[in-house]
Every structure is written in structure tokens, then in C-alpha cells.
Amino acid sequence: MVYRTRAVNLRGMAGTVVEVEAHVALGLPAFSLVGRPDPALAEARERVRAAVQSCGLTFPPRRITVNLLPASEPKAGSGFDLAVAVCVLGAAGILATQTPEVVHLGELGLDGRVHPVRGILPMVLACVAAGFTRVVVPSADVAEARLVPGAQVTGVTHLAELAARYGADVRVGALDPVRRTVAAAPPRVEPDLADVAGQEFARYALEVAAAGGHHLYLVGPPGTGKTMLAARLPGILPDLTEAQAVEVTSVHSVAGTFEPSNGLLRRPPLEAPHHTASPAAIVGGGSGVPRPGAASRAHCGVLLLDEAPEFPARVLDTLRQPLESGRIRLDRAVGSADYPAGFQLVLAANPCPCGRGSGKAVDCVCSSLQRRRYAARLSGPLLDRVDIQVEVPRSTPGALGAAPGEASASVAERVASARRAMAARWRATPWQTNAAVPGAWLRSQHPLTHDAGREVRRAVELGHLSLRGADRVTRLAWTIADLSGAERPGPDDVATAMTLRMRGRHE
Structure with a gap:
């Protein structure tokens, strides 16, 4: 007798419905699991045997073969156990109900x-x-599964409970359900921009970054508010759309960091790994099928690298490819996984090892060679992908007694208005923000006027901007125009964009 049911093979974010079939035949007792199972799945034979016997049922003393279709595709994970157990019981004639669908x-x-x-x-x-x-x-x-529209979800606590539901003659006693290992996290409190004293230009740079989805590099002495500003970027970003919420929640579900009691994740996430993090912690990895790292968990949100020059160069350089493509593909011998990584990168750094090398640097104790080596830890190709690069100066004493700055709610309203203007402009394209629009398409379909683009062309001729940098200045100019309500960028918008792009650059 052959009994069939279904399971899911999850590789990265992509799930494939797998047909599980079991055959019980006369012969010496044996239990074979075929269909390219990984070691964790191959061990399901012993878990299923013990679980069936713990239910008070007789494990069939026959030759059992369980096949996972399609047999050519590798299968991984312990999530197949329940399907394998149901098939074995069904093929042995213990269950009265067929479950092929x-x-x-x-x-x-x-x-x-x-x-x-x-x-x-x-x-x-x-x-x-x-x-x-x-x-x-x-x-x-169950709570997580019911977040999917159209799914008819049934929760089960014990294999005996499911066997009895399918017609097996088994007694179901008092059941102690297994609880999730992820504790319910308290609601995230997003800090307010009003807490930041002074730093008007840096605050404006943060607003432009939020409106256009641009990457941001903040450099300045310790205590000037770089980390405070960066931590407040998610608070002025719009809520996630329905599709984004499902995708972001799926990433956190695969990573094992999602607690479903509050529903789908609706706010942009913030990931701030320590500078001792490994490449696998940032981009993903691990044994078997790789798991998502901080870059993927920050999808549709913010990835903050505080003290960025302290990160190893090989860690920083792993971000160059996802900064361009918005995805991370991790290939391993046992399989590959593809994760979304459309995050906004925020780098915060001191100007030198002692931190006092900004401005005239009269208090700096670092040599010129030390400052150059420190700045060189952030590679040119990485910084060239960061749209906004600004210097955060020391605050003046008057900032301590000044009135609170503009609150995040007011800034978020302007950001939302700019996003609506972008959505209207790019509604017939696959892009939603100015930062995502390819430079070649932008130059051909929405070029700058001759007067507005004059300074950009001059900067490229002098070697101050690469061609990629010129495209990023153009995107910034469009975002600045959207924030001001203009139909298209003018010379002043381009000048502001070049200031945002080139201020704070340390050669």
C-alpha cells in the first residue's frame, strides 16, 4: 500500500511543495528514506520511530520506504518529520483518512x-x-501560519492527536504543547529626532536619505550625534507596504527572530551589528543551507554600521554586491539560498583613530599617515556606492540651551509626501524610490536640464566624481526636488546634491 501527503522544502526564501509517499511491504524490518535528504532529514527515521511508539501505536515491523518527490531535488531540514510520520502510519493501514492534498x-x-x-x-x-x-x-x-490569506490552518500538539483525527485507534491524554523559543519582544520604541541638538545640515541629510532611499555616510568627532541621527532614520521612514511586510516578516521567520503575536512586521527594521561581526553574521551563512544575516534582516529598513572603519575590510566589501542588486545569493556545497537585501546602509565613523581630526584638527594626536590609513579602511568602491557623505561637526555651546529640534512626525510627513511624488513618477516602472532607478534609464528618460547638469559634468571632467557618482548626484537632485515640491531639479537642487555627496570625503 502506498500512502501520500505533502510537505515543503524551503531553500532560502523559496518554498517548494514536496510529495511524500510511503510504501510498506513484507520483508525484513527496515526503514529507508530516499529522495536526497540532508543529514537532519535522514535522522527523521529515528525520530518518527520513537514518536510513533510514544503514541502507544505499533511501529510496523516491515520494510518501509519513504520517498520525497521530486527525487532529483535536495531536501533539507527537520520540518518533514510530521509528513513522514503520517505517511508511515497511513501506509501501515493505521489511518483511515487519505491526505494527498x-x-x-x-x-x-x-x-x-x-x-x-x-x-x-x-x-x-x-x-x-x-x-x-x-x-x-x-x-x-498557528498564529504565524494564519497570517497567510487563504490558508486553512490546523494546529497540532502531539502526533497522537493528529493520528486520532485521521481515524487511528489511539488514546489522546493530557498534552503539554511545545512553546516557541522566541520570546515576545516588547514593541519597538522609535527615538525622536527632537532629541538631537543642533546639526541642522546632518538632519537635512537624514531627511533626504529617508525620502529617496539613499545610503548615508556620517563622519565626525565622538559625541556629535552621528549614532543618534542614524538610529532615528527608521522613525521617519514610511510604513511597509503589504508586500514588503510579508517579505520582511518571511525573512525574520526563516532567521528564527519573528514572534507572530503582533502580526506582520509593519515598520522598517533596524539592524546594528557590532564591529566584531563576521561576514556570515552580516550577509548570512551557517552550516547546511545558509541562513539570512543582518543585511537581509534589515531588508526594507536600515543597516547601521557604527564605527564603520573598525569593521574588517572583508566584511565591508561583502556589502558591495547587495548595495547594487538588493539581493544576496549564498552558495554552499549543500545548496544555495537567495535572500532579499534591499536595505539602506548608514555608516558612522570618526575622522581618525583619536577622533579629533575634524576641522583644523588642532587637538588631533594622529599623524597624517595614521589618518590616511584609518580613512582607507573604508574602500573607495564601497564609499562610491554611498549617495550621501556628510561631515557632522562639533556642536556649539549654544545648542545645549536651544529649543528642541523638529520632531520625527513632522519630518516623516515631508518624507511621505516626497515618496508619493516618486510613486507617481515611477508608477509605470518596477522602481519605487529615486535611489533604485538605474542611472542609464534616468539619463535617457528624465535627464537634467543643461543648466542644472553643468556642475555635474564639470566635476566628472575634473575627476571629482565618477560616472557612478554623477548618477547618484542626479538621483539626489530628484529627491531634493521632490521634498521641495518642484516638478524637476534645478541648478540649486543639483548644487545641494553635490554638497551632500562630496562633503566629508576624506582622501
């Missing part, structure tokens, strides 16, 4: 309890997209 997701403990698994949200999304709406998940994952 039901998807079973969950990991089994030796006592038969069903444990939650990472990535339930993208798994259920894949099921519904493939036309399989009936999904059985661990009880701890």
Missing part, C-alpha cells in the same frame, strides 16, 4: 510532541501559491 509541517520529538520550525510563513505562502490551502502546523506556529 494536505500539507504537514513540523518537527517531532521523541515523545511524539510536534515542535515548531523556522520559516513557517514562507512555507505556507508557498503552499497557497501552489494551490494547497489545507495546512497542518505545530500549535506554536
Whole structure:
């Protein structure tokens, strides 16, 4: 007898519905699992055997073969356990119900309890997209699975509970469900821009970055407010759209950092890794199929690298490719994973090792060679991809007694208005923000006027701007025009864009 059900193979963010089939035949007792399982999945044989016996059911003493289709595709993870157990019980004639159109997701403990698994949200999304709406998940994952529209979700605590539901003669006693290991995080409180004293130009740079989705580099002495400004960038960004919320939540589900009690993630995330972080922690990695790193968890939000020159060069350079493409592809011997990484990068740095090398640098104790080496830790190719580069000077004593600065709510309203102008301009294109528009397309479809582009051409001729830098100045000029309500950038907008682009550059 052959019994069939469904499971999901998740690789990165992409889920594939897999057909699980079991065959029980006469012969010496054996349990084979075929279809290119990884080591964690191959161990499902022992977990399923122990879980079935813990339910008080007799594990069939026959030759059992479980196949995962398509057999040519590698399968990974422990989320197949529940489907394998249902197939074995069904093929042995213990279950009275056929489940070929039901998807079973969950990991089994030796006592038969069903444990939650990472990535339930993208798994259920894949099921519904493939036309399989009936999904059985661990009880701890029900809230997350029900975030997917159209899914008919059933939660299960113990394998015996599911077997009884499918017609098995088994007694279900008091069940202690497995709880999620991710504790409910308190609501994130976004700090207000009103807390920042002075720094009007840096505040304006932050507003432009938020409006156009531009990357930002802040350089200045310690205590000038660089980190405070950077931490307040998510607070002036618009809420995520429905599609963005699903994608961002799926990334955090795969990473195991999502707690579903508050629903989909609606606000742009903020990731601020320490400068001792490894490349795998930033871009993703790990044994087996790679998991998303901080860059992917910051998708549609902000990736803040405070004390950026202290990060190893190999860590910083791993960000160059996702800064251009907005995605990270991690290839390993056991498989590859593709994750979104459309984040806004914010770099904060001191001007030199002692931190006092800005302005006239009269108090700086660093030699010119030390300052150059410190600045060179941020490579030219990386900085060339950062649209806004500004210097944050020391605050004046008068800033301490000055009135509070403009609140985040007021700035967020202007940012939202500018985003609406961009959405109207790019509505027939795949782009949503000025920072995402390719330079070649922008030059051909929305070029600067001759007068507005004069200074940009001159800067390229003198070697002060690369061609990529000229494109980024053009994008910045469009964002500045959108913030001011202008139909297209003028010479003043371009001049401001060049100031935002080139101020604070340390050669």
C-alpha cells in the first residue's frame, strides 16, 4: 500500500511543495528514506520511530520506504518529520483518512510532541501559491501560519492527536504543547529626532536619505550625534507596504527572530551589528543551507554600521554586491539560498583613530599617515556606492540651551509626501524610490536640464566624481526636488546634491 501527503522544502526564501509517499511491504524490518535528504532529514527515521511508539501505536515491523518527490531535488531540514510520520502510519493501514492534498509541517520529538520550525510563513505562502490551502502546523506556529490569506490552518500538539483525527485507534491524554523559543519582544520604541541638538545640515541629510532611499555616510568627532541621527532614520521612514511586510516578516521567520503575536512586521527594521561581526553574521551563512544575516534582516529598513572603519575590510566589501542588486545569493556545497537585501546602509565613523581630526584638527594626536590609513579602511568602491557623505561637526555651546529640534512626525510627513511624488513618477516602472532607478534609464528618460547638469559634468571632467557618482548626484537632485515640491531639479537642487555627496570625503 502506498500512502501520500505533502510537505515543503524551503531553500532560502523559496518554498517548494514536496510529495511524500510511503510504501510498506513484507520483508525484513527496515526503514529507508530516499529522495536526497540532508543529514537532519535522514535522522527523521529515528525520530518518527520513537514518536510513533510514544503514541502507544505499533511501529510496523516491515520494510518501509519513504520517498520525497521530486527525487532529483535536495531536501533539507527537520520540518518533514510530521509528513513522514503520517505517511508511515497511513501506509501501515493505521489511518483511515487519505491526505494527498494536505500539507504537514513540523518537527517531532521523541515523545511524539510536534515542535515548531523556522520559516513557517514562507512555507505556507508557498503552499497557497501552489494551490494547497489545507495546512497542518505545530500549535506554536498557528498564529504565524494564519497570517497567510487563504490558508486553512490546523494546529497540532502531539502526533497522537493528529493520528486520532485521521481515524487511528489511539488514546489522546493530557498534552503539554511545545512553546516557541522566541520570546515576545516588547514593541519597538522609535527615538525622536527632537532629541538631537543642533546639526541642522546632518538632519537635512537624514531627511533626504529617508525620502529617496539613499545610503548615508556620517563622519565626525565622538559625541556629535552621528549614532543618534542614524538610529532615528527608521522613525521617519514610511510604513511597509503589504508586500514588503510579508517579505520582511518571511525573512525574520526563516532567521528564527519573528514572534507572530503582533502580526506582520509593519515598520522598517533596524539592524546594528557590532564591529566584531563576521561576514556570515552580516550577509548570512551557517552550516547546511545558509541562513539570512543582518543585511537581509534589515531588508526594507536600515543597516547601521557604527564605527564603520573598525569593521574588517572583508566584511565591508561583502556589502558591495547587495548595495547594487538588493539581493544576496549564498552558495554552499549543500545548496544555495537567495535572500532579499534591499536595505539602506548608514555608516558612522570618526575622522581618525583619536577622533579629533575634524576641522583644523588642532587637538588631533594622529599623524597624517595614521589618518590616511584609518580613512582607507573604508574602500573607495564601497564609499562610491554611498549617495550621501556628510561631515557632522562639533556642536556649539549654544545648542545645549536651544529649543528642541523638529520632531520625527513632522519630518516623516515631508518624507511621505516626497515618496508619493516618486510613486507617481515611477508608477509605470518596477522602481519605487529615486535611489533604485538605474542611472542609464534616468539619463535617457528624465535627464537634467543643461543648466542644472553643468556642475555635474564639470566635476566628472575634473575627476571629482565618477560616472557612478554623477548618477547618484542626479538621483539626489530628484529627491531634493521632490521634498521641495518642484516638478524637476534645478541648478540649486543639483548644487545641494553635490554638497551632500562630496562633503566629508576624506582622501
